[in-house]
Amino acid sequence: MLPQIPQLSDYDVSPVNGFLPxxxxxxxxxxxxxxxxxxxxxxxxxxxxxxxxxxxxxxxxxxxxxxxxxxxxxxxxxxxxxxxxxxxxxxxxxxxxxxxxxxxxxxxxxxxxxxxxxxxxxxxxxxxxxxxxxxxxxxxxxxxxxxxxxxxxxxxxxxxxxxxxxxxxxAAPTIPLMIKAFEAVRLDDGATVTECLRSFAEHLDKFGALLQRMYEQCxxxxxxxxxxxxxxxxxxxxxxxxxxxxxxxxxxxxxxxxxxxxxxxxAQSSVIQFFDLALGVEHRPTGEKAAPGAAPSPSSSSQDAAAPPAQQHNFITDMRTYMPGPHRRFLEAVSSVANVRPYVRARPNDRALTTAYDACLAMLRAFRDKHIQLVSRYIIVKSRETRNRSSSRSRQTNLASGSAAPFKPTAIGSVGAERIHGASGNDNKNIRGTGGTALIPFLKQARDETGEPAIDAWARRLLNNGPSDATSVASGFGASGSSGRVGARLTKVGEHASGEMEIVGLAGVWTADDSEGGICHW
Known part of the structure; x- marks a missing residue:
């Protein structure tokens, strides 16, 4: 027997305001x-x-x-x-x-x-x-x-x-919208599923514009x-x-x-995790890569696919424990009924359906790109500036004192004062996020995983930053593999082909290939 589609009112989720009251x-x-x-x-x-x-x-x-x-x-x-x-x-x-x-x-x-x-x-x-x-x-x-x-x-x-x-x-209207899509899958109503996905993609496109308004007054x-x-x-x-x-x-x-x-x-926002569950986007623990040659997702003959089991040390899963109880249970209920991804995968020849689904993934991935840019500007750039000043003060202190000992300032807490890293402050890899994870690698991996479920082969090449088969060239526009097909590549926003991220701003130009950071890091 299929699990019951969750009712929003049972989980303190508003049909008007979503997870807001x-x-x-x-x-x-x-x-x-x-x-x-x-x-x-x-x-x-x-x-x-x-x-x-x-x-x-x-x-x-x-x-x-x-x-x-x-x-x-x-x-x-x-x-x-x-x-x-x-x-x-x-x-x-x-x-x-x-x-x-x-x-x-x-x-x-x-x-x-x-x-x-x-x-x-x-x-x-x-x-x-x-x-x-x-x-x-x-x-x-x-x-x-x-x-x-x-x-x-x-x-x-x-x-x-x-x-x-x-x-x-x-984002609130997308919650009842995708609940409707789950119900339509059970009725094998492909037209309604397609329409829900198209509307979902249009809503996702709006979030990036709101996120970029952060720069206006913060x-x-x-x-x-x-x-x-x-x-x-x-x-x-x-x-x-x-x-x-x-x-x-x-x-x-x-x-x-x-x-x-x-x-x-x-990451404690229930609505962001709802997007992933609704579309069947799976996230692995930070640093864990997909198994070589593994299919993007196993096909399912059933119309409801249970969510993959929670993995230990998965930051996204851990963050659910920081959500209000009813919202956490809502996500658990959604994971047991989310059926759109296997439904679309079972109908690869329905161009309208697969295009609408892949458009949702593209919009969600673009939103995550904007988030990475924001974190880079507010955290990584400022962290580099702070460490550069710390290094300068260290050199000045050592010259003045004649000591070879490294400069190790203590943490101070008054408003406007910098909380300095300490002896390891110049090591990029010591910058941690509030959730206890390396945020830039985490965000980049979550962004890349968003494109993995893409159905259309061409869309999958774009969303996964390269051709889907090993015989194709892995980078560059207009490059062709031995199959003779042209392999397009959707370059990551502000990144080099190597995965390094280039930041151009008041701090100049630099690359952050393995930098870590978060809302608060030390």
Whole structure:
């Protein structure tokens, strides 16, 4: 018996706003009992700048969550406490590895209720952190939405969150659309499947334009040096001063243990993972290549194909544990009914169907290309500049002191200060993403894997950056293999044939062949 097609309402997914809530998030908690939290989160910028955040938080009362009346209040409380916790951890001259009971006790309670880890996730930073100016205007209109909370008080930080909010809202119609496609596959209604895929491709084409609006009001320098440090989690943060992670002190006499969690990441967006599941795009652990000679995907005679089993150490799979419980279960339900890819593969002669499917892959791949460009500008370029300055200071210090010892600055945490890598700061391979992975290799691999399911041989050559058979020439336009067929190559955006990425900008020209980076890296 085929599994049931998931109903959006069963998983807290809105047919209008997608993974964003149908009702706008609360501006504040209505019960005056929670005023100490609201006052603190409203003053984060001033408290961080004057380095009073820890004294204020230490003095807060330990409030109960029993007076939170509904899901909107639980989400507001979680978001507030996540912002305060991160400000407390990173808002001093060195990071704090212990969060006091005034925040830990209610924060852990909210996390249990919402099925989230105790860290500022994408849900708290983006999904539940916006309000509309005019409720009648669509949420994907960036001019009509504002953030509720930031840590730095800057327009840049607000804009950074809002671009993701707009993309989530813009993507919302694709969720019921692809659910309809799943149902059409079961009815063997190829015309409806084709129409759904065409509409899906048109929506995917819009996301890249929204993503590129990030450049309008979020300055790379401000993001890298003033915003990014506060978004860091507690995983792989030894170089930043948290070798063991953090302790959420519950105030009890029981032994307290350190925990480590990844910081906020766009990989925690359920809608991006929904795209992959709907189209049957499979991702391998970072660095793992497809088996030589393996088919892009096994053909299936059934109309529903179960998703491939989750693999250990797969970053994308791991990121599902940072999504709200209902959204995580929705993705699991979708993976059990996603049937479009095997359906299209079984009908290679239906040109309209295969072209529509391959167009979706092309649009999703183009979106990932734009994301790589954005990460390069906001993270890689700024990281290179920082390391160059560190090297310059190191040489000057050694010359002045006459010492041959390497310069090793300590990490500092005030707003606007650089958190320096330490002794290994000049090693490109030490730059890590918030999720604990090498982000540029991860993004490039995810981008390349997006083209693997392409049905048409010509489309597969384009989307996979080269001919699909070993007898063809692997690069260049107009090159022909022994078969006599012309092999086209879709060059990766801003990359050389070798896979190195060329960046041209204020920092000049350089290549990043194995650089790593993320929303926050050390």
């Amino acid at each position: 149908t009702e706008a998030p609360l501006d504040f908690l209505p019960d005056p009992y929670y005023q100490p939290w609201e006052t603190t989160v409203a003053s984060l910028q001033a408290l961080i700048l004057t380095q009073r955040i820890r004294r204020v938080v230490d003095a807060l009362p330990v409030l109960s969550t029993r007076y939170l009346a509904d899901e909107r209040e639980w989400r507001r409380a979680y978001s507030i406490l996540a912002f305060i916790a991160h400000s407390y951890i990173w808002g001093g001259n060195s990071p704090a590895d212990r969060v006091p009971p005034s925040i830990s006790v209610p924060f852990l309670s909210c996390c249990r209720h919402l099925e989230l880890p105790p860290v500022a996730t994408y849900a708290g930073l983006v999904l539940w952190n916006w309000r509309p100016l005019d409720p009648a205007v669509p949420v994907d209109n960036l001019e009509n939405i504002f953030t509720l909370n930031t840590m730095t008080g800057s327009l840049d930080e607000s804009w950074f969150y809002l671009v993701s909010v707009a993309i989530e809202a813009c 300055d790379p320098h401000v993001f890298y040096h003033r915003i990014r440090p506060y978004l860091a989690g507690s995983k792989n943060m030894a170089d930043a001063g948290l070798p063991n992670g953090v302790i959420f002190d519950d105030g009890s006499d029981a032994p307290q243990r350190y925990v480590q969690y990844s910081g906020g990441s766009n």
